[in-house]
Amino acid sequence: MKPAPFDYLRAESVAHAVQSLADAGGDGKVIAGGQSLMPMMNFRLVKPSLLVDINHIPDLAGIRQQGGRLGIGALVRHRTTAADPVIARHVPVLHAAMRHVAHLTVRNRGTFCGSVCHADPAAEMPMIALLLDGTVQTATPRGGRRLPARDFFLGPLMTALEPDELVTEIEMDTLPADTGWGFEEFARRHGDYALAAVAVTVDRQDGRAAGPRIAVMGVGDRPMRMPEAEAALDGSDMGEAAIDAAVEALRATIAPNADLHASADYRRHLAGVLAGRALRGAWTRARERLAA
Amino acid sequence: MTGAPDAVELRPKLVGQRVRRTEDPRLLAGAGRYVDDLTPPGALHVAIRRSDQPHARIRGIGATEALALPGVVAVFDARDLEGMIRPAIPASRMAGYHATPIWPLARGTVRYVGEPVVAVLAESRYVAEDALELVAIDYEPLPFAIRAADAAADGAPLLHEDAGTNVIIAREFARGDVDAVFRDAPVIVGGRFRMTRKTAVAMENRSYLAAWDRGRAALTLHSSTNIPGIIRDVLAGCLELPGNRLRVVAPDVGGSFGGKGSLYQEEMLVAALARRLERPVKFTSDRLEDLSATSQAFDEVIEAELALDAEGMLLGLRAEVTGDIGAYSIYPWTGALEPVQVASFLPGPYRLAHYRGRVRGVLTPKPPTGPYRGVGRPSSTFAMERLIDMAARKLGMDPMEIRRRNLVTAPEFPYRTASGIVWDRSAFQECLAAACDHADYPALLRARDAARAAGRWVGIGLASYAELTGIGSRISVAPGMPINTGTETAAIRIDATGAVTAAFGIASHGQGLETTLAQVIADELGCRMEDVEVQHGDSALLPASSGTYASRSAVLAGGAATLSARVVKAKLLRAAAHLMDVPAEALEASGGIIRARSSNTSMSFQEVAQAVYAGMGRIPREQREELTASETYDPYLGTAGSATHLAMVEIDPGTYGVTVTRYVVAEDCGRIINPLIVDGQVQGGVAQGIGAALLEEVVHDDDGQCVTASLADYLVPIATGMPEIGIVHVEAVLPATLGGFRGMGEGGTIGAPAAIANAVADALSPLGIEVDTLPVTPDRIFRMVEAARLRNPGQRTGA
Structure with missing residues (x-):
């Protein structure tokens, strides 16, 4: 369990990093926290010829709130995300999700952006980025891009990133104080990759659900939004019948894989149970939205 | 005196006091010395190419490219070792047993995924692993039966041709006329219980360092083993070295749980190579190797039936045990160690006149099974304690009461069990009473019933067991084993x-x-x-x-x-x-x-x-x-250790996640030398047993591949998931051992799987569900609940 030989480069700037990735001809890998990359390299599942270390690039470690959006820089550690008071207050669903992210030692090093780029279908950060209509800000030697999260995840551990593209920041919606949210996850052990998780937000207008967002993970090859279930809830009274309908829509939409830890049928069942709980929790948190 | x-x-006595461990300042401050901490100058590092085939003939091995890599010193396969070392033979006097020889590297045929085939020696482990990728092995796949039931069937492909069968162990324990008892018994319960395959997962991986002293023509092997004396003796034969020129040292060893308690091919390998190359040779397994090539455990199917009278008194027990022992019999214990003890310990601490237990050990293309904390008894206790609870349910009797009626009582000691084990004297009844007292059993039952009325899935499980510890020279630790451990x-x-x-x-x-x-x-x-x-x-x-x-x-x-x-x-x-x-x-x-x-x-x-x-x-x-x-x-015989475990669990009726909410152990280990250490053993053992009950399972797929070869897939319990464990020490009558001590390091893993299984079954009992397979995972509970829902369409079975 030793990695294959590779070169190491300490990038001094974003431009330096992306140029180095370009020079590696598609064979370079970015390392920030390394909590997913290093095990994969030690298993020799990935054998990059060059490791570009972005840890010393200035100005990538910030969390900023602007308008209704929150930006998380490429070097923000999970530990920082979990402890950040702005996130706790304005993106409480992300704050709640952090409780389920691995263990302390992993959270000390692992990064939000790194987790999104790793695109594990059972990891929390990709799902949260999708739930909150995130945007991925990147840099390449040819300039940057802004990729919507919904176009970012292509499959298990696969994203729309080019080989010489570096994610510098991911931004997402903050939640107004009256927005309801819910997060439910189930794993075999606390901190493990989820067997399934569901995150939702919902606004309450005239006693009815407005603009519900539902995202799931662990039940497909990538995190997913659930437009059918969202449509089933939008404008509903969020009563048990409406929630049951949304849960049924969700269960009908997903096609989970079977693996060692869970059969497809169990995962489908579980996603529905968690969705029901997340929606009920969100609705109890939602406050009547005052007309603007 | x-x-x-x-x-x-x-005089103030030290025995009996909570003395802090004198090892800990060294181990906790990083001053311990493990095998991997030792790297003498000039040491070569070994990386091992392991079989990726469950059963195949080796047609050819190409190492030219690997040898050309800078830093690579040598590449060895079995042909290169001929004449350098003799095989180890895990002999036994057991009738009908076939001993499969153990060679350092696969000779011509591979028999499980993970079996060592080629050894690369290099100046660093990194280079050695680079070279592994350049070794070319040409396999001709051979037929195999990966499941024990298939491997035991007539006409199954043979794993060892010269054995003539895959069933290399068959034995029967019998007393009384069990079939007659069953013909007339008022109450019969039965089940097909499955304890899946586990592995020990010690924190320190297996590591070996052999050094040849050219001047003295002497070999020193540093080994992360818990049986250095046994390893010295067997290697003396394999290497033809006298004991005064062969020394085996186990320095600080970071846990074994049985996994480091057998001879390993890599120990033979580094010893032979160090002598040949006249350089220190070191092998440190990584976690992948540990999970795929350290001895594994259990993997038994126990089909058992229990007969009782209307008052809940045990009449007879009959069982067929099939143990999947993996591809080779292990040294020195043999593949019989685990399944035979399941059959011999199945009657447990109970008064039982009529018994028949048949056991078979079956070769399959998986890593060999070997000792694992509890040996046989975690499986036998699981099956027997499930049967006891099933009988109690059928009789409408409290699980504590049925145990109280059947546990051997003080005047009956020494008690010879139906399989021939002698319980000298131990606090069977007292431990049951103490566990229930400590937990306030009646209050616990009321709490369970109240929770159940509120729609929660809560259950209580008891498990009583006895084990034989401190075994002297009269009894073989493993069946028919020709070495003295007494x-x-x-x-x-x-x-x-x-x-x-x-x-x-x-x-x-x-x-x-x-x-x-x-x-x-x-x-x-x-x-x-x-x-x-x-x-x-x-x-x-x-x-x-x-x-x-x-x-x-x-x-x-x-x-x-x-x-x-x-x-x-x-x-x-x-x-x-x-x-x-x-x-x-x-x-x-x-x-x-x-x-x-x-x-x-x-x-x-x-x-x-x-x-x-x-x-x-x-x-x-x-x-x-x-x-x-x-x-x-020499204590000659052994002495019984015994305990009752009590567990309370709650199952989430939506996710089917199981939480252990209460845990109590009342145990009798005789005179306690150090209560602090005994408590630690109980807690660690219970944690490991909870792992066996809820989490841990080595899985081989139909292609013979191990799909649990990382700690993301082989799930061990973690500290934050552990309940508070209440411990009661019962020191009833001291055994006749010198000092009055009993062994107690394995009890936790023996009692916990059964107690948890019974608690989960109790929580699911309103649905008519019985637990017969461990670990009882959320997915398994889901499938049982779904099946129950099909049986009883009207019943509300979940959230």
Whole structure:
């Protein structure tokens, strides 16, 4: 369990990093926290010829709130995300999700952006980025891009990133104080990759659900939004019948894989149970939205 | 013993006190020394190419490219080792058994994924692993049966042609007329219980370092083993080296749980290669190798039926045990160790006249099974305790009451079980009562019923068991095994400075034996604990030794320590008596000082030792004795350890996640040397047992691949998932062992799987669900609930 030989480069700037990735001809890998990359390299599942270390690039470690959006820089550690008071207050669903992210030692090093780029279908950060209509800000030697999260995840551990593209920041919606949210996850052990998780937000207008967002993970090859279930809830009274309908829509939409830890049928069942709980929790948190 | 009894009573005793482990400052501060910490100059690092085939003929091996890589020194396969080492043969006197020889590398045929095939030696492990990728192996796949039931069937493809069958172990235990009992029994319950395959997952991976001393033509093997003496003896034969030129040292060892308690191919390999290359050769397995090539455990199907009368008294038990022992019989225990003990321990601590237990051990292309904390008894206790609860449910009887009626009672000891095991005397009934008292069982039942009425899925499970510990020379630890594991020697000396050194054949690897044995010795000698240095884990310490396993070390080494210490003390007091001019009978020792009871005179151990060794003429020539002794203790039979575990669980009716909300252990381990250490053993054992019950399972897919070869897939329990464990020590009647000690290191893993299984079954009982497979995972509960829902469409079964 030793990695294959590779070169190491300490990038001094974003431009330096992306140029180095370009020079590696598609064979370079970015390392920030390394909590997913290093095990994969030690298993020799990935054998990059060059490791570009972005840890010393200035100005990538910030969390900023602007308008209704929150930006998380490429070097923000999970530990920082979990402890950040702005996130706790304005993106409480992300704050709640952090409780389920691995263990302390992993959270000390692992990064939000790194987790999104790793695109594990059972990891929390990709799902949260999708739930909150995130945007991925990147840099390449040819300039940057802004990729919507919904176009970012292509499959298990696969994203729309080019080989010489570096994610510098991911931004997402903050939640107004009256927005309801819910997060439910189930794993075999606390901190493990989820067997399934569901995150939702919902606004309450005239006693009815407005603009519900539902995202799931662990039940497909990538995190997913659930437009059918969202449509089933939008404008509903969020009563048990409406929630049951949304849960049924969700269960009908997903096609989970079977693996060692869970059969497809169990995962489908579980996603529905968690969705029901997340929606009920969100609705109890939602406050009547005052007309603007 | 010298001295009047009252004087002895006045002395503060170390045995029985919560003495902090003297190992811990070293181990916790990073001052421990494990095999991987040792890298002598010039050491070569081995990486091993392992089979990716479950069963195949090796047509060819190409190593040219690997050898060309800078830093690679040599590449070996089995052909290159011919003549360098002989195989180890895991022999047994058991009828019908076939011993499969153990070679360092696969010879012509591979028989499980993970079997060592090619060894690359390089200047670093990195280079060695680079070279592994360049080794080309041409396999011709052979047919195989990956499931034991298929492998045992007529016409199944054979894993070892010369065995002529895959069923290399078959045995029957019988007493009474069990079939007649079943014909007339008012109540019969039965099930097909499956304890899945586990692996030990010690924190330290297996590591070996062999060094050849060219000048002495001697080999030293540093090994992360818990049986250095056994390894020395077997390697002496394999390598044709006398024991005075072959030394096996187990330095600090980071846990074993049985996984380091057998001979490994890599131990043979590094020893043979170090001698051939005349350079130190080191192998440190990584976690992938640990999970795919360390001995595994259990993997039994137990089809069992229990017959009772209308009052819930046990009448008869019959069982068919099929053990999947993997691809090879392991040395020295053989593949019979685990499944045969399932059949022999199945009757448990209960009064039972009629029994028939048949057991088969079946070869399949998986890693060999071997010892694992609890050996056989976690499976047998799981099956038997499930049957007891199923019977209680059928009879409408409380699970505690049915156990109370059937557990062997004090007047019945010694009790010979239906399979022939003798329970000397142990607190079977008292432990059941103590566990239920401690937990306030009636209140727990009320809490469960209230929760159930509120729609929650809550259950309580009991498990009572007995185990044989401290086994002497009368009984083989493994069936028919031709080596003696029933004696233990302690070589104790007081040196010229007055310091005490005690050498043992055991090999402590986490049990804290350096502390507990020092407690025993200090009490016997009358010195301070810090005066005693305990040596262990080194085959050179004593003429013969085996190691630490089978809950033997406290009993056997504790007994040997007592015997030797008494001899040394008698010599010490004789010398002191001469020096102080008082009768030896008038002397007593405590805290390292020898005092005359009748006067104020005293001498320290140091003063007496100096007089004996350095003070020429102070002791007359004919009276002078070395302050040493080497006594051997053999408890002959063993002594029963016993316990009752009580678990309470809650199942989430939506996710089917199981939370252990309450846990109590009441156990009898005889006289306790150190309650702090005993508590730690109970807690660690219960944690491991909860892992077996809820999390851990080695899975091989239909292609023979191990799909649980990482810690993301083989799930071990973690500290934050553990319940508070209430522990009650019951010291009813002390056993006849020297010191009154019983072994107790394995009990946690024996009781916990059964207790958790019974608690989960109790929580699911309103749905008519019985638990028959461990681990009982959320997915398994989901499938049982779905099946129950099909059986009873009207029933509300979940959230």
